[in-house]
Structures are given as structure tokens and as C-alpha cells.
Amino acid sequence: MMTKFNRTKKHCFAVKPILFLFLVVFILSGCSIKPWVKPYQRNKLADSLMSPENNPLDDKYMNHAFKSREAARGAEATSGGGCGCN
Amino acid sequence: MVATSTIKNGVDHLFPAFFIAIMCSLLQPIANAAVLPEERLDLLYHSYEGDNTKIDGPAILVRKNFADKISIASHHLVDNVSGASIDVRVFGASAYREKRTEQSLSFNLLQDKTQYVFGYEQSNENDFDAKGAFISISQDFFGDLTNITLGYSRGWDTVGMSTDANFSEDVERDSFSIKISQILTPKAILFANMETISDEGFLNNPYRSVRFIDPSVSRGWSLQPEVYPNTRTSNAFSISGLYYLDYGASLGGSIRYFNDTWDISAQTLELKYKQRIQTFTIGARIRFHQQNEASFYSDLFPFRDAQNFLARDKELSDLSSIMLGFSISYALKTEQTRWINKVEASLAYDRYQIDYNNFRNAEIVSVTAGTEPLFSLNADLIRFYFTAWY
Numbered sequence: 001m002m003t004k005f006n007r008t009k010k011h012c013f014a015v016k017p018i019l020f021l022f023l024v025v026f027i028l029s030g031c032s033i034k035p036w037v038k039p040y041q042r043n044k045l046a047d048s049l050m051s052p053e054n055n056p057l058d059d060k061y062m063n064h065a066f067k068s069r070e071a072a073r074g075a076e077a078t079s080g081g082g083c084g085c086n
Numbered sequence: 087m088v089a090t091s092t093i094k095n096g097v098d099h100l101f102p103a104f105f106i107a108i109m110c111s112l113l114q115p116i117a118n119a120a121v122l123p124e125e126r127l128d129l130l131y132h133s134y135e136g137d138n139t140k141i142d143g144p145a146i147l148v149r150k151n152f153a154d155k156i157s158i159a160s161h162h163l164v165d166n167v168s169g170a171s172i173d174v175r176v177f178g179a180s181a182y183r184e185k186r187t188e189q190s191l192s193f194n195l196l197q198d199k200t201q202y203v204f205g206y207e208q209s210n211e212n213d214f215d216a217k218g219a220f221i222s223i224s225q226d227f228f229g230d231l232t233n234i235t236l237g238y239s240r241g242w243d244t245v246g247m248s249t250d251a252n253f254s255e256d257v258e259r260d261s262f263s264i265k266i267s268q269i270l271t272p273k274a275i276l277f278a279n280m281e282t283i284s285d286e287g288f289l290n291n292p293y294r295s296v297r298f299i300d301p302s303v304s305r306g307w308s309l310q311p312e313v314y315p316n317t318r319t320s321n322a323f324s325i326s327g328l329y330y331l332d333y334g335a336s337l338g339g340s341i342r343y344f345n346d347t348w349d350i351s352a353q354t355l356e357l358k359y360k361q362r363i364q365t366f367t368i369g370a371r372i373r374f375h376q377q378n379e380a381s382f383y384s385d386l387f388p389f390r391d392a393q394n395f396l397a398r399d400k401e402l403s404d405l406s407s408i409m410l411g412f413s414i415s416y417a418l419k420t421e422q423t424r425w426i427n428k429v430e431a432s433l434a435y436d437r438y439q440i441d442y443n444n445f446r447n448a449e450i451v452s453v454t455a456g457t458e459p460l461f462s463l464n465a466d467l468i469r470f471y472f473t474a475w476y
Binding site: 034035036037039041042044045047048049050052054055056057058060061062065066068069070071072073074075076 | 128130132134145146147161163228229230231261263267269271272273275277279280281282283320321322323324326328330334335336338342344346348350352354360361362367369375377380401402405407413432434436438440463467469471473
């Protein structure tokens with residue numbers, strides 16, 4: 001029997017970078033950072049034109065359509081956080 | 087066995103990392119401008135038509151907030167599937183009809199300076215059930231310019247066969263994600279997402295087969311059932327950005343890198359533009375995707391049982407796709423009243439084309455096996471939706 005399948009181990013950013021990232025965030029949060037964009041300057045960011053989501057139902061439907069026809073999955077650009085200014 | 091231990095090791099390491107990460111988030115003594123999502127009602131009709139298959143149906147989403155502390159959302163979606171795709175036609179099966187329904191219920195809790203989201207969702211069809219629970223925690227950092235969300239979800243699928251009532255296999259799925267949004271300027275925002283997904287169980291489609299060269303039959307090939315590994319771990323990373331244009335428009339772009347333990351790597355690029363013109367908002371987008379095949383994929387194996395794992399799912403082949411889409415929204419009501427803030431009707435259309443680079447059209451049997459023309463798929467996706475914010 002020919003054995004073509006040869007599994008390779010790939011965990012390119014699964015564990016250590018996550019821990020590193022949050023340690024950095026944790027340490028930096030102790031620093032006093034002066035916000036360079038004031039709350040009153042965020043009206044344009046709060047505009048619906050600047051939402052990463054198009055429409056929650058439509059985005060969910062389209063992500064399902066892609067996942068059904070392509071092998072890639074996860075980290076969809078339409079599922080970003082937000083600027084906390086809606 | 088090797089694959090199983092790889093999954094176990096990955097998950098064992100991920101849990102402590104996420105635990106520490108969550109603890110770090112909770113310990114941040116900083117101000118937060120977290121807000122609950124807007125209250126809304128969405129009604130949607132969707133339609134997909136391509137490769138002799140039509141999938142359409144309605145969907146509804148409702149979100150209601152209570153006391154600026156709790157937000158509850160639920161959605162229901164129906165897929166009515168009819169037709170016979172290339173996968174069905176090649177195996178000699180006839181057109182079929184089936185229905186898939188999907189529901190979710192989620193809660194957002196705003197407690198002090200932290201937002202928690204947890205919920206449950208399920209999808210049911212006559213031969214496949216999927217259940218999933220999810221939880222996430224998000225918080226703003228650095229003067230509310232940075233928002234970080236950590237998410238975890240677990241899924242339980244049951245795979246069945248409409249032709250065999252005794253067939254039942256399980257799949258378990260874990261997903262870990264980190265989402266970061268960063269305000270760069272008063273007109274620019276950047277998003278970064280990372281997600282690791284691990285599956286374990288029966289991962290192939292029980293109806294699908296692979297073909298292998300068989301000189302004993304006139305068409306030159308025969309079929310045998312697919313055999314997939316029972317584990318898969320994938321990593322995806324995306325970065326996207328949006329920029330506000332002063333004449334009432336926005337320009338966005340995103341790129342995603344993906345790889346998995348089946349040796350598939352993929353890249354997805356998307357550009358989008360939106361512009362408001364009086365009470366209309368028009369949008370356009372273009373999306374490119376390319377991927378290479380899984381290590382155990384082949385369009386035509388040299389003989390029966392040629393490998394320990396066998397796949398001919400076109401979704402695992404080397405392919406590239408392009409999608410071009412347009413949308414238009416019309417604000418039916420812009421004046422805020424006691425009950426309704428805004429009402430909008432939208433229409434979106436996308437043309438989706440997939441070119442398979444090593445998946446051939448095996449319906450054509452007049453040529454030598456393995457020399458059939460490459461298959462391609464063209465589909466039209468239409469959505470009409472109505473949204474009321476209240």
C-alpha cells in the first residue's frame with residue numbers, strides 16, 4: 001500500500017504568541033497612555049459605514065456559504081470587535 | 087494515533103494560555119467604554135443558485151436590551167436545498183430536496199467594565215445535527231483605543247445518512263479566538279483576528295467517494311468510499327482595516343492566512359467600499375481566495391486503496407475563487423420616534439466563481455480518465471433584508 005499522507009505538525013501561532021501577547025498587554029496596561037483619539041473625535045468611527053459587520057444575519061449566511069465551499073475557516077474579517085462607540 | 091496526540095497536545099497547551107490571558111484581561115484596572123449591541127429586528131431572505139443547486143429561505147434575528155446591562159439575541163434561519171450538484175451527479179444519484187434549520191440564543195452581559203457573551207446554537211437537517219456553545223469576554227484598553235475579545239466555543243456534531251438509519255458518527259470541535267480592534271486615527275480603525283479550531287471524529291462526508299483507475303470498466307475508473315483522518319487542527323489569522331472618507335464613504339480591506347494539519351494553506355483578500363448618498367447606501371466588494379489541496383486529496387487515484395487516507399471532495403482541492411458583490415440600502419425611516427429609531431431595506435447580490443485546478447468534471451466519460459476538463463462553479467447569491475432599530 002502506498003502511503004502518501006504524511007502529517008506535519010503546524011501550530012504557527014497557537015500557544016506561545018497568545019501568552020506573550022497578553023503578557024505584553026498586561027505589562028503595558030500599567031503605563032499611562034494618553035489617548036490620541038478623544039471620545040468626542042469618534043463620531044466618524046461610530047458611523048455605520050465604519051462597522052466591520054455588514055449585517056449580522058447576512059454576514060453569518062455568507063461565512064457559512066464560504067465555509068461550505070472552501071477549506072479555510074475561522075478569523076473571518078466580518079467578526080471583528082468594535083470601537084465601543086456605537 | 088499520531089494525529090490524535092497532536093490534537094491533545096495542542097489543546098492541553100491552549101487551555102493554560104487562555105486561562106492566563108483571561109485573567110490578565112480581568113485584572114486590568116482601566117476605564118471602559120463598552121456598550122451593548124444595538125436593539126434590532128432583521129428579516130432576511132437568501133438565495134443561492136449555482137451548479138444545478140438552489141438553496142433559499144428566510145431568516146430572522148431579534149435583539150433586545152434590558153437596563154443597559156443585558157442584551158439577548160436570537161436568530162432562526164432556514165435553508166431549503168434542492169437540486170443535484172456535481173458531487174451527487176457523478177455518483178449517479180438523483181436530485182434531492184432537504185431542509186436545514188439553524189437557531190441561536192445569546193446573552194451579552196455588561197458588568198462593571200467588562201462585557202461577557204455566551205450562548206448556544208444548533209443546526210438540524212435530516213442527516214446532520216450540529217450543536218455548539220460559545221463564550222467570550224471583551225474589554226477596552228489604553229484609553230478605549232484598543233478592544234480585545236477572547237472567545238471559546240465547543241461544538242458537537244452528529245453525522246447520519248438518509249440511506250442508512252443505523253449510521254451515526256460524532257464530531258467534537260473546539261475553537262479558540264482572539265480579536266483585537268485598534269483605533270488608529272479619528273478616521274481609521276484596524277482589526278486583527280486569530281482563531282484555532284480543532285476537530286475530532288468522523289470528518290468526511292459519508293455519501294462521497296473517490297475515484298481510482300480501473301481498466302476493467304469502460305469509463306476507466308471506479309469508486310470507493312472516502313477515508314479522512316479523524317482529527318484536524320487549523321489556524322487562521324486575519325487583519326483588516328476601515329478608513330472613513332470625508333464625503334460620506336468608507337474603504338475597507340482584509341487579508342486572511344490559513345493553514346491546517348491536512349497541509350492546506352489558503353489566503354483570502356477582500357476589498358470593500360461603501361458610500362452614503364442621501365437616504366441610500368451603496369456598497370461594492372471584491373474577494374479573492376486561493377488554497378492548495380489537502381495532502382490526501384486526489385482527483386483520480388492510481389488504484390483501489392492507494393493510500394491510507396483518501397479524499398476527492400472538491401472543497402479540499404487546489405482552487406481559486408473570486409467574488410464580486412454589490413449592495414444597496416434604503417433608509418425607509420430616518421426620524422426617531424418613541425418606538426422606532428430607524429428602518430432600512432437592503433438588497434445584496436454577489437457573483438461567486440470557483441475554478442478548481444485539480445478537480446475534473448467526471449461527468450464527461452468520452453475522454454480518457456484523468457483528462458476530463460477542469461470543473462468550475464458559478465453561483466449567484468442574493469439577499470434581501472429589512473432591519474428596524476428600536
